[in-house]
Amino acid sequence: MSDLLKIKTNLIGLIGHPIKQTYSPFIHNLALKLKGLDYYYIPFDVDSVSLKRAVKGMISLNFVGFNVTIPYKTKIIPLLNHLSDEASIIGSVNTVLIIEGNLSGYNTDVNGIIETLLPYKNDISDEIFTIFGAGGSSRAVVYALIKHFKPKKINLINRTEDRAFNLKEVLSDKMNFNEIEVLKYSPPDLIEIVQNSKLVVNTTPLGMTPEVDDAVVSSEKFFNKNQIVFDLVYNPQMTRFLSFAKQSNAEIINGLDMLIFQAAKSFEIWTSEKFPTAEVKSELQKILKEISSQ
Numbered sequence: 686m687s688d689l690l691k692i693k694t695n696l697i698g699l700i701g702h703p704i705k706q707t708y709s710p711f712i713h714n715l716a717l718k719l720k721g722l723d724y725y726y727i728p729f730d731v732d733s734v735s736l737k738r739a740v741k742g743m744i745s746l747n748f749v750g751f752n753v754t755i756p757y758k759t760k761i762i763p764l765l766n767h768l769s770d771e772a773s774i775i776g777s778v779n780t781v782l783i784i785e786g787n788l789s790g791y792n793t794d795v796n797g798i799i800e801t802l803l804p805y806k807n808d809i810s811d812e813i814f815t816i817f818g819a820g821g822s823s824r825a826v827v828y829a830l831i832k833h834f835k836p837k838k839i840n841l842i843n844r845t846e847d848r849a850f851n852l853k854e855v856l857s858d859k860m861n862f863n864e865i866e867v868l869k870y871s872p873p874d875l876i877e878i879v880q881n882s883k884l885v886v887n888t889t890p891l892g893m894t895p896e897v898d899d900a901v902v903s904s905e906k907f908f909n910k911n912q913i914v915f916d917l918v919y920n921p922q923m924t925r926f927l928s929f930a931k932q933s934n935a936e937i938i939n940g941l942d943m944l945i946f947q948a949a950k951s952f953e954i955w956t957s958e959k960f961p962t963a964e965v966k967s968e969l970q971k972i973l974k975e976i977s978s979q
């Protein structure tokens with residue numbers, strides 16, 4: 686049938702402000718096309734006074750659901766009817782499913798983190814982890830690690846110490862885990878702490894294009910060959926943080942798999958169809974390579 690004869694395309698939205706540097710429309714529209722599904726994913730830049738009206742509009746227009754990005758991942762919660770366990774504990778939602786006007790919120794970043802680290806589960810269980818950053822994605826990382834990777838201890842390091850203490854308090858309490866230690870963000874003093882960690886994760890935006898010379902650590906001396914080092918940043922794929930880790934022969938992981946796995950989970954929530962992971966990853970890698978060579 687000609688596309689021009691279609692009368693009902695299922696709609697999925699993305700709301701955030703400002704909407705910039707998002708690959709989600711590319712990822713989802715490509716996956717929907719590859720699967721031959723009659724859906725379309727549309728980004729909307731929504732200012733904060735319009736958040737409630739935008740959500741009501743999507744309900745009225747029979748949207749299947751939507752993604753939520755900065756700055757609404759927490760602000761969306763009072764507008765929802767139901768929260769998944771992980772979204773409720775983390776206090777952050779990135780995916781909403783609409784069924785007959787009822788809104789259910791999920792945090793699929795957690796799935797992205799779990800799927801990315803699953804191949805390393807045996808290596809990291811019962812070990813010390815160090816996490817840089819205490820924002821929304823750090824909460825998802827700490828939740829996923831406590832829930833699925835049996836940490837012996839988590840060191841939490843953030844520029845604004847209070848925010849790290851808040852994360853510690855909330856997750857220790859809700860997850861009954863008392864081995865989170867907040868440490869000062871003063872890079873030269875952290876070499877030994879980071880060196881003694883089996884898993885080191887950067888959840889800050891440091892090193893992201895265009896500020897590619899930034900990193901939470903200052904040299905390869907922070908790392909060793911027995912470590913697994915994960916940077917949530919995916920653009921560029923080789924951040925300064927990861928290149929220091931690589932110089933010390935650590936195993937490195939960038940944020941691309943997490944980006945794809947979180948999208949895959951959202952896609953499955955909306956469509957109940959399996960996400961074409963390998964094809965989307967290969968196309969996304971091509972696009973990111975093109976962008977970084979411009």
Ligand SMILES: NC(=O)c1ccc[n+]([C@@H]2O[C@H](COP(=O)([O-])OP(=O)(O)OC[C@H]3O[C@@H](n4cnc5c(N)ncnc54)[C@H](OP(=O)(O)O)[C@@H]3O)[C@@H](O)[C@H]2O)c1
Pocket residue numbers: 794797817818819820821822823843844845848888889890891893917918919940941943944945947
């Ligand atoms: N791969 C993926 O799928 C994926 C998914 C989610 C997020 N991410 C990436 O993760 C990063 C963080 O996202 P988020 O949602 O967690 O952001 P967020 O909630 O704004 O948190 C940012 C964190 O980074 C710290 N930070 C920011 N600028 C800093 C600087 N100049 N020096 C030291 N620390 C700094 C902040 O510290 P303060 O508390 O002191 O401000 C905060 O802890 C972004 O780059 C995002 O693209 C990737």
